[in-house]
Amino acid sequence: MPSLKDLKNRIESVKSTRKITKAMQMVAAAKLRRAQEAAEAARPYADRMNAVMGGLASAVGASEGAPKLLAGTGEDTVHMLVVMTAERGLCGGFNSSIARLARQHAQKLLAEGKTVKILTVGKKGREQLKRDLSAHMVGHVDLGDVKRIGYANAADIASDVLSRFDEGEFDIATIFYNRFESVISQIPTATQVIPASFEDAGEDADSGTLYDYEPSEEAVLEDLLPRGIATQIFTALLENAASEQGARMSAMDNATRNAGEMIDKLTIEFNRSRQAVITNELIEIISGAEAL
Numbered sequence: 001m002p003s004l005k006d007l008k009n010r011i012e013s014v015k016s017t018r019k020i021t022k023a024m025q026m027v028a029a030a031k032l033r034r035a036q037e038a039a040e041a042a043r044p045y046a047d048r049m050n051a052v053m054g055g056l057a058s059a060v061g062a063s064e065g066a067p068k069l070l071a072g073t074g075e076d077t078v079h080m081l082v083v084m085t086a087e088r089g090l091c092g093g094f095n096s097s098i099a100r101l102a103r104q105h106a107q108k109l110l111a112e113g114k115t116v117k118i119l120t121v122g123k124k125g126r127e128q129l130k131r132d133l134s135a136h137m138v139g140h141v142d143l144g145d146v147k148r149i150g151y152a153n154a155a156d157i158a159s160d161v162l163s164r165f166d167e168g169e170f171d172i173a174t175i176f177y178n179r180f181e182s183v184i185s186q187i188p189t190a191t192q193v194i195p196a197s198f199e200d201a202g203e204d205a206d207s208g209t210l211y212d213y214e215p216s217e218e219a220v221l222e223d224l225l226p227r228g229i230a231t232q233i234f235t236a237l238l239e240n241a242a243s244e245q246g247a248r249m250s251a252m253d254n255a256t257r258n259a260g261e262m263i264d265k266l267t268i269e270f271n272r273s274r275q276a277v278i279t280n281e282l283i284e285i286i287s288g289a290e291a292l
Contacts, residue, residue, distance in 0.1 A: 004277065007270040011263060018259035024090065025252035032183070032245035038149075039180050039235075039242040046235040053228050054198030056221045066218060069162075069225040072195030073171045078115040080170035080194075081106060082161060084177045084236055085125030086244045087144045092251035094178060094186060094244055095124040101188040102176045106133055117170055121157060121237075138169075149241050154234030161233075162226055165194055177236040178243035184250050186243035191236070193229050 002010075057070055083102045085095045102125070106116045118133060120126040121141040130137060141157055143149070161173055173194035178186040 002273075004270065004273055007266060007273060011266045011270065014259050014262050014266065018256055018263070021252045021255040021259060025249055025256060028245045028249035028252060032242065032249055035238070035242040035245050036180065039238040042235050042238050046231055049224075049228055049231055050198060053196065053221065053224050056217050056224070057196065057198055067222045067225055069165070069194060069229070070196050070221065073168075075171045076114070078117065078170040078172075079109050080117050080119060080161065080164065080173040082119045082121065082157070082173060082175040082193075082233075083125045083129060084175065084240050085120070085122035085128075086240070087123045087142075089124060090251060091244050091248035092254075094247035095122075095128065097186070097188045098176050098178055099125050099128040101190060103129060103133065105174070105176075105190060106136065119161070122240075149234075149237045151230070151234050154237055155230045158226065158230035158233050161194070162229065170194075175233060175236050177240045178247075179239050180242040180246060183246040186247055189236075189239075191232065193232050196225055196228065 081102055083098060085098050089095065102118070106118065109116050116133075116136045117138045118129060118136050119139045119141070120129065120137065122143065126137070126140055139160065141160070143153060146153060164170060165173065172192065174190050174192045176188070176190050179189045181187055
């Protein structure tokens, strides 16, 4: 049975932890609002750009002049997985859910005899994946010093991926991230970016309006596709940022509640132990008095 001093020290320790988790919850709540606004503001632009490129892609089709980013290499042998997670922990299952989805995808590809290459964005994803997929990791992007995600960060990542594609390092590229739904709901998502795929993206473009493109649809698409990939990566980073803060806010709220419950239990145990000590001392005093 722990002593009164041990119980008192433990209560003080849990109280200090509760102060920290409460402060982290409030900080995450403040950051969540900005991150959520940024993610929601980026969605219409990304959707509209995706629709425009989808319309162009449907017009170009499988013609000989189709850009390589649209047509692909014609093979399905080497896969590049761009896994985007957070630089910090203490955000519940946010990082684990992304890493789990990427690991399952990689293991499935390896079982089919494919070659897998992994580019990690964020320290936590790298730490989790290197345990059993370290041989397949080819690069890492550190965003630990970045206070606020900007388009320039996404453009740098896109430039790295595109240069690897131009050098023939892979055939298909897929990005992994968490799509923000609410504070308690973040959806692990995998999106193929190379070759570009547009699911139902051409509906707006084919709704009855006809466009003439100069110099040609192929040339316009050739210029838009790299920008589209950078936009998709930027959108994924913003979604991740909002998801991270939402998950951290929820996790710290749960931690604060658990700390409060633990303090109540320890306080009851402390009071019982103290009462037992007082009772024993009274019994000794009474026994000593009767002996006299």
